[in-house]
Amino acid sequence: MPTTLPDESPIMLSALQHYLFCPRQCALIHVEGVWSENFLTAAGRQLHERVDRRGGETRRNVHLATALRLTSQRLGLTGVADMVEFHRRETPQDESGRIVAARLPGLSGYWRPFPVEYKRGVPKSHRADEVQLCAQALCLEEMLGVAIDAGALFYGETRRRTEVAFDSGLRTLTENVAEEVHALMRTNLTPPPHQGKWCNACSIVEECRPKLSCRSARDWLKKQVENM
Numbered sequence: 001m002p003t004t005l006p007d008e009s010p011i012m013l014s015a016l017q018h019y020l021f022c023p024r025q026c027a028l029i030h031v032e033g034v035w036s037e038n039f040l041t042a043a044g045r046q047l048h049e050r051v052d053r054r055g056g057e058t059r060r061n062v063h064l065a066t067a068l069r070l071t072s073q074r075l076g077l078t079g080v081a082d083m084v085e086f087h088r089r090e091t092p093q094d095e096s097g098r099i100v101a102a103r104l105p106g107l108s109g110y111w112r113p114f115p116v117e118y119k120r121g122v123p124k125s126h127r128a129d130e131v132q133l134c135a136q137a138l139c140l141e142e143m144l145g146v147a148i149d150a151g152a153l154f155y156g157e158t159r160r161r162t163e164v165a166f167d168s169g170l171r172t173l174t175e176n177v178a179e180e181v182h183a184l185m186r187t188n189l190t191p192p193p194h195q196g197k198w199c200n201a202c203s204i205v206e207e208c209r210p211k212l213s214c215r216s217a218r219d220w221l222k223k224q225v226e227n228m
């Protein structure tokens with residue numbers, strides 16, 4: 001089954017992360033357009049200040065591209081990468097003959113991409129951040145025609161990078177989540193709340209009001225049954 005239908009709009013890369021965190025959060029933000037400015041989003045914005053402005057800078061053998069626009073026609077994705085490091089190489093192939101580096105405008109040599117995503121807090125037990133990063137890599141691979149083996153997540157609280165390998169398991173998970181988010185967008189419906197301790201870390205808990213949304217849950221279930 002294809003990930004996107006021919007005339008379907010691309011989904012935001014961040015929607016994959018939101019969906020894995022909570023499908024309702026994903027629908028509230030990406031279907032209903034709900035957003036709220038609070039201490040969680042402010043912390044995230046502060047962390048992103050350095051990488052929110054589009055730009056490029058070359059230091060010796062590394063080119064840093066910030067706020068780089070990404071797209072994947074195959075997966076129907078669009079969005080912006082916080083930062084992509086491009087590491088200079090003399091040849092486009094690695095030792096096993098795979099194309100891993102591309103030409104960049106105005107720069108000599110070949111450049112191997114390494115996406116870095118900035119996240120508030122600490123490394124999580126779920127894989128939502130890894131999936132968002134892997135989706136960025138899948139976009140870059142399609143746009144540049146290269147293979148990308150790894151990237152990194154930088155967490156604001158630990159101020160450390162966690163390297164992420166884009167292995168077959170993570171790639172399959174990312175493609176499956178992209179498919180599920182497209183399916184959610186097609187329904188144009190917001191799932192009912194699934195309340196849990198994760199709601200404490202949700203940036204739109206005030207708008208969701210998980211404890212008060214039982215009525216919405218009943219409406220949603222009713223619509224699902226009617227659409228069967």
Ligand code: SF4
Pocket residue numbers: 021022023024025028192193194195196198199202203204205208209210
């Ligand atoms: S408050 Fe809880 S149920 Fe509501 S969107 Fe956030 S995580 Fe999901």
